[in-house]
Amino acid sequence: MEFCLKDIDMKYETxxxxxxxxxxxxxxxxxxxxxxxxxxxxxEAEEDPGALATEFYNDGLVKIQxxxxxxxxxxxxxxxxxxxxxx
Numbered sequence: 103m104e105f106c107l108k109d110i111d112m113k114y115e116t117x118x119x120x121x122x123x124x125x126x127x128x129x130x131x132x133x134x135x136x137x138x139x140x141x142x143x144x145x146e147a148e149e150d151p152g153a154l155a156t157e158f159y160n161d162g163l164v165k166i167q168x169x170x171x172x173x174x175x176x177x178x179x180x181x182x183x184x185x186x187x188x189x
Contacts, residue, residue, distance in 0.1 A: 114143045114151050119180070123173035125154060127164035135179040 113133055116122050122141040126132055130149070133142040145151060 114145055116141050116143070119173060119176055121155065121158050122176050123169050124158045124162065124164060126172040126176070127168045128154065128162075130154070135176060141176060141180065 116125070117140065119141070122143070125143055131144040133144050135141050145154075
């Protein structure tokens with residue numbers, strides 16, 4: 103299975119909006135939305151992007167209100183072309 107996370111200089115990008123909302127709900131640091139479809143995160147050294155993606159695709163648990171709020175926020179940021187770091 104190919105995951106939607108890729109490692110670029112200790113930052114992780116995804117094109118999957120629900121996965122990005124899940125990562126934010128898990129506490130991963132949002133780095134920026136650089137236009138559709140690129141969303142970047144900074145993960146801690148002990149966080150494995152493959153394991154996080156597997157958890158997401160296997161119905162990992164997060165608070166639904168947080169997940170939905172994050173998804174709405176990310177959709178707005180991506181549509182607006184917002185690219186500020188450290189959200």
